[in-house]
Amino acid sequence: MKRLLVSAILLGVAALLVLTWLFWWSGASASAETQTVTVEEGATLTSLCPGLERKGLVRDCAPFRAYARLLGSSDGIQAGEFEIPAGTSQAALLDILQHGSPVQRLVTVPEGMPSILVAEKLAALPYLTGAVPDIAEGSVLPDSYSFARGEARSAVARRMEAAMAKALAEEWAKRKPGTCPVSTPEETIILASIVEKETAKPSERRAVAGVYCNRLKIGMKLDADPTVIYPVTKGKPLGRRILRSELNADTGYNTYRRAGLPAGPIANPGRASIAAVLDPEPHQYIYFVADGTGGHVFARTYPEHxxxxxxxxxIRKARREM
Incomplete structure (x- = not known):
């Protein structure tokens, strides 16, 4: 009888211990708010645990590691930045570190943004590290790019450039020969950057590209204002009217001074503008001017223009803009 009683007590104690352990492992932590945990590449649970304990996410490192070996997955923890909700249990914490999705941060490059502003945007992001590399004009594909806390600015810039190289190669492979006198992908980017800066209306891109392609075909100067501004500001807004001296300056970019394409791109064109240059709208227009609604009106002859x-x-006088 005594043996049965002792056995029952021992079983009860064992059950209580198991329940206590399970409650410790599965119960809510003392953390009262969502916290961020950054796991460096090559980190282990042993090296990470003291920091988790200081944040109140782990009650005690020694039992946490023991429970992780006994009850958790054998998978290693991931590198990255993770959000840990308030009260997350020890079991759930381990699962987040092993199998959760890292926090994804985004940096957006709008269509037509010049490289000087892309570099400034990367430099201003506090979660990135290292210096911003040189970013050639026209080498970045406008898009939204994800990055992780602690990632190098150079790595993000190279992803942007790789995306442009891929998009340009794909669009170049689909080009319609003879529609526009651009003979290389590099020339395509140059003209696409002008198209990008000349119209903010997606529906006009192919029409504007058609005007410039028509001008190139007949040896007519492109006369594009953004090519005058680029050497002055590197693509940033001018903030005033173009000066006569700037219109007369032979900078290599000024398309009022010379026929043909400028010396290089004047912005980072989007994929749609690249596609527009490689498949422009077929028409006979060689002039266009603003129409007062955000778009343009096109003309075949100078008197029409x-x-x-x-x-x-x-329209501008009615608005008291001149």
Whole structure:
């Protein structure tokens, strides 16, 4: 009888211990708010645990590691940044570190953003590390890019450049020969950057590209204002009217001074503008001017264009812009 009683007590104690252990492993932590945990590449549970304990996410490192070996997965912890909700249990914490999705942060490059502003945007991101590398104009594909806390700025920049190289190769492979006199992918980027800066209306891209392609075909100067501004500001907004001296300056970019393409791109064009240059709208227009609604009106002859310009001037005068 005594043996049965002792056995029952021992079983009860064992059951209580198991329940206590399970409660310790599965119960809520003392953390009262969502916290961020950054796991460096090559970190282990042993090296990470003291920091988790200081944050209140782990009650005690020694039993935590023991429970992890006994009850957790054999998978290693991941590198990255993880959000740990308030009250996360020890078991759930381990699962997040082993199998959860790291926090994804985004940096967006709008269509037509020049490389000087791309570099400034990367430099201003506090979660990135290292210096911003040289970013050639026209080498970045406008898009949103994810990055992790602690990632190198150079790595993010190279992803942007790799995306442009891939997109340009794909669009170049689909080009329609003879539609526009650009003979290389590099020339395509140059003209696409002008198209990007000349219209913010997606529906106009192919029409504007068609105008510039028509001008190139007949040896006519492109006369694009953004090519005058680029050497002055490196693509940043000018903030004033273009000076006569700037229109007359032979900078290698100024398309009012020379026929043909400028010396290089004046911005980072989006994929749609690249596609527009390689498949421009077929028309006979060689002029265009703003129409007062955010778009443009196109003309085949100079007299038609002059009439459109007068209408635009009248709109600007009515708005007291001139």
């Amino acid at each position: 002059q009439a459109n310009v007068e209408k635009w001037f009248a």
